[in-house]
Amino acid sequence: MDKTVEIVIMAMVAAFLGLRLYSVLGRRAEHEERPRLEPKDVAAGAAPEFAERPNAALPPRALVPGVTPAIERGLKEIAAADRRFDTLAFLEGAKGAYRMVLEAFWQGDRAALVPLCDKDVLSAFNAAIDAREAAGERLENRLVRIDEATIVAASFEAPIARVAVRFTADIAAVTRNSDGVVVAGSLDDAVEARDLWTFSRDVTSATPDWLLDETDEG
Numbered sequence: 341m342d343k344t345v346e347i348v349i350m351a352m353v354a355a356f357l358g359l360r361l362y363s364v365l366g367r368r369a370e371h372e373e374r375p376r377l378e379p380k381d382v383a384a385g386a387a388p389e390f391a392e393r394p395n396a397a398l399p400p401r402a403l404v405p406g407v408t409p410a411i412e413r414g415l416k417e418i419a420a421a422d423r424r425f426d427t428l429a430f431l432e433g434a435k436g437a438y439r440m441v442l443e444a445f446w447q448g449d450r451a452a453l454v455p456l457c458d459k460d461v462l463s464a465f466n467a468a469i470d471a472r473e474a475a476g477e478r479l480e481n482r483l484v485r486i487d488e489a490t491i492v493a494a495s496f497e498a499p500i501a502r503v504a505v506r507f508t509a510d511i512a513a514v515t516r517n518s519d520g521v522v523v524a525g526s527l528d529d530a531v532e533a534r535d536l537w538t539f540s541r542d543v544t545s546a547t548p549d550w551l552l553d554e555t556d557e558g
Contacts, residue, residue, distance in 0.1 A: 403428060406490045414494030418501040422543040425501070427491070433550065434505045434539060435489050441552060442511075445469065446479040458540065458553040476518030484510040484530045492536070496543075503550075504538040506558045534558035 404427055407415070419425045437456060444452035448469045453462055472478070486509045493504035511533045513525040538554035 404431070404491065406492065411491055411494050414496060415491070415503075417496040418494060418503070418543070421496055421498065422501060422541075424548060430503065430550070431489055431491065431505070434503075434537070435486050435507075437539070437550070437552065438486065438489070438505075438507050438509070438535075438537065439483055442481070442483055446481045448473065448478075455549070456552055458551045461552050461555060464555075477523070478516055480514040480516065480527065481525075482512045482527065484512055487532075493538075499542050499544045500540055501543055502538055502540045502553070504536060504554075507533070507535045507537065508558070509533050509535070 415425075415427055419427075441453065441456050443449075444456070445465050445468070450466055450469065453465055457465065486507060488506075488508040490506045491503060492506050493502075495502050509532070510530040512527045512530045514522055514527050515524040517523050534557060536556045536558040537552055539550040540553040541548075541550045
């Protein structure tokens with residue numbers, strides 16, 4: 341057989357086999373069941389967790405450490421009353437507020453504290469600033485880092501939502517007297533601070549702002 345004719349015949353056979361293979365695999369792929377994307381609970385007939393909230397206001401517990409059933413219930417009640425509420429976004433905002441409030445207090449910046457605190461907490465901070473200034477002292481504190489921010493309580497009593505967050509942070513603290521002499525602390529050694537702060541919000545308010553309405557040691 342001519343070599344050229346032999347090559348052409350082999351090519352035709354290969355093409356035929358290729359088409360047959362494609363037709364078999366193609367039909368199989370078209371008739372196979374599509375992969376299931378829903379959780380196993382859904383397949384069993386249970387409703388998927390948080391499916392009723394398209395904004396995923398309360399993410400899985402693995403993303404929010406320490407969320408107990410009681411806390412979860414409180415967060416769900418808040419999310420039901422305030423569709424804009426998002427747990428992870430709230431925690432990030434709480435960490436930002438923690439830094440801003442501390443820095444404003446350390447610097448004696450009363451104006452910066454006004455939009456961040458409710459009237460009772462603001463009054464307590466202002467009294468502490470007044471006492472510090474009367475003693476001729478000033479703070480040179482620095483928030484080194486926030487190691488942890490954990491929600492430890494959540495509740496909703498219409499129209500007020502309240503969420504308590506425990507902060508664990510490293511703070512370098514120095515207090516100087518009127519002569520600039522260090523009377524307490526050291527900027528070289530950060531100490532661990534544990535604070536329990538509670539934030540509140542009127543969910544009927546047009547603004548999304550949360551206010552610090554209670555402080556305690558954690």
